[in-house]
Amino acid sequence: MKRHDEIREEMLRRINDGEWPVGADIPHEFELTEEFNASRGTVRRALSTLVEQGLIERRKRAGSRVARRTSQTSKLSIPLIREEIENRGHDYSYRLLEREVMAGTGARAGLLRLTCLHLADGRPFQLEHRTINLDVLPGAADQPFRAAGPNEWLVREVPATRVITRISAAAADADTAEILSVAERDPLLVVTRDTFLGDAHLTEARLSHPARSYEVTTVSI
Amino acid sequence: MKRHDEIREEMLRRINDGEWPVGADIPHEFELTEEFNASRGTVRRALSTLVEQGLIERRKRAGSRVARRTSQTSKLSIPLIREEIENRGHDYSYRLLEREVMAGTGARAGLLRLTCLHLADGRPFQLEHRTINLDVLPGAADQPFRAAGPNEWLVREVPATRVITRISAAAADADTAEILSVAERDPLLVVTRDTFLGDAHLTEARLSHPARSYEVTTVSI
DNA sequence: AAGTGGTCTAGACCACGTA
DNA sequence: ACGTGGTCTAGACCACTTC
Known part of the structure; x- marks a missing residue:
């Protein structure tokens, strides 16, 4: 256990036990360095983890306090x-x-559109509608994507700087229901993801799952 | 723009432009401090941001390299x-x-169960099924929760150390459909959240939304 | 104006894991 | 074995913002 971990855990304990109540000021950095007998950098490292978690707010001149949270991250x-x-x-x-290469309009090169099915134990698990920008990723045109999904290639070969993920629910239309072996109007969990490299829109994916077999789980930071 | 931001952006540019290709080694810390004319701490701060983003992997003795990503965080x-x-x-x-206080079994205190409806412009937006552990949060029993939802109180008064969020899709049953003014079997986006303080399970929430009016959005770190 | 947190430096020592 | 990244220290200066 690193020193900054120990300090952070002790701070966490004080928050949990109410020694540092929600909304109350906590000691200044200098006092903490003395109390924990650690350097300022180490104390700040412990604190900054708690700030990231949203448990502590810090403001210059006004000191630090246990945060009144307004959202869960x-x-x-x-x-x-x-x-x-x-x-x-x-x-x-x-x-x-x-698999279809869309003809480019004007000076723009085309888009590669793919529809893929991912199965678990032979049962449909995810239907993937994928669009790849051949302008930015011309190498994608040479990939058959017959043995493995496009994401395997993308994630290994292409760096990304920004990813926007949207999670929604939708009712299965007739085509999708047949492909996924569910009834029409059955609920689907749909994950849509746009991936960017700088300003360039690399790829877009629409991933539909039967609601029965899939959910997304997140843990606190 | 802080120095470590400048350094990080230059590193990002090199990754994006292929000067530091995926899988390739990048210079050691000492070389980077010389090149950027910055202290080791500042260079490490820039690098650690990229490590958090999953763009760079570091291993002792083996150096650092541009990561082959396997997942998107x-x-x-x-x-x-x-x-x-x-x-x-x-x-x-x-x-x-x-609003219902469940009788405790044996020595355990009870649970407070709430069902709440949140509306946007008078239209049902979220149906909240909430359970609060009165063992850990006895103060909740004194709250009427008639004017504002329980989360307003929880989030302001109670610190949490761990939150598990699950996002799923479900079909509306008859009761839920009526409350949310949707048709039976219509898709719902359901967010389930368990909140812990240390080992204590503080509260559980099941938040159901008509799929038409709600989705969850996330951005890359 | 002054005190707080924010950034940066220079240097030391450590531990891990590969060469 | 030894070079790399990981941690910690002590100190300086800065900038914000509240007093």
């Missing part, structure tokens, strides 16, 4: 679908349903 | 429902539908 990690399925102990398989 | 922030609705420019209103 947590960390969401969406793994490769193959890993997700294998981690659950199921057999992963994959089928490419459609 | 992002930050999910779920605000108070009132703020969420007001931020969208709608009028927020609230109704307490049920």
Whole structure:
């Protein structure tokens, strides 16, 4: 256990036990360095973790206090679908349903559109509608994506600077219901993800799952 | 712009432009301090941000390299429902539908169960099923929760150390459909949240939204 | 105006894990 | 074995913002 971990845990204990009540000021950095007999950098490292978690607010000149939280922040990690399925102990398989290069309009090069099905133990698990910007990722045109999904290639070869993920629910339309082996109007959990490299929009994915077999879990930071 | 921000942005640019290709080693800390004419601490601060983002991997003795990512991590922030609705420019209103103190079994104190409806411009937006552990939060029993939802009180008065959030889709049953003014079997986006203080399970919330009017958005870290 | 947190430096020692 | 990243220290200066 590192020194800053020890200090952070002691601070956490004080918050939990009410020694540092919500809304109350906590000691200044100098007092904490003396009390914990640690350097300022180490004390600040412990504090900054708590600030990230939203447990402590700090303002210059006004000191630090235990935060009155107004929102819950947590960390969401969406793994490769193959890993997700294998981690659950199921057999992963994959089928490419459609592949189409859209003709570019004017000076713009085209888009690569893919429809893929990911299965767990042979049962449909995720329907993936994928669009890849061939302008930015011309190498994608050479990939068959017949044996493995496009995300396997993307995530390994392409760095991304910004990812926007939206999670929504939708009712299955007739086509989707048939592909996913659910009834029409059954609920789906839909994850939509836009990936950017700088300003360039690399790829967009729409991932539909039967609600029965999938949910997204996050843990506090 | 802080020095460590400048250094991080230059590193990002090199990754994006392929000067530091995916999988390749990047210079050691000492070389970077010389090149950027900054102290080791500042260089490490820039690097550690990129490590958090999953863009760079570091291993002792083996050096640092641009990561081959295997998952996308992002930050999910779920605000108070009132703020969420007001931020969208709608009028927020609230109704307490049920309130019940469950008798404790044996030595355990009871649970407080609440059913609440949150509305945007008078239209149902979120149905909240809430359970509060009166063992740990006896003060909750004194709160009427008639004018404002329990989360307003919880989030302001109670610190939490661990929050597990699950996001799923479900079909509306008859009761829920009526309350939320949707058709039976319509898709709902359901957020379930368990909040802990140390080992104590403080509260559990099941938040159901008509899929049409709600989605969860996250951005990369 | 002054005290707080924020940033940066220079240097030391440590521990891990690869070469 | 030894070079790398990881941790910690002591101190300086800065900037914000409240007193």
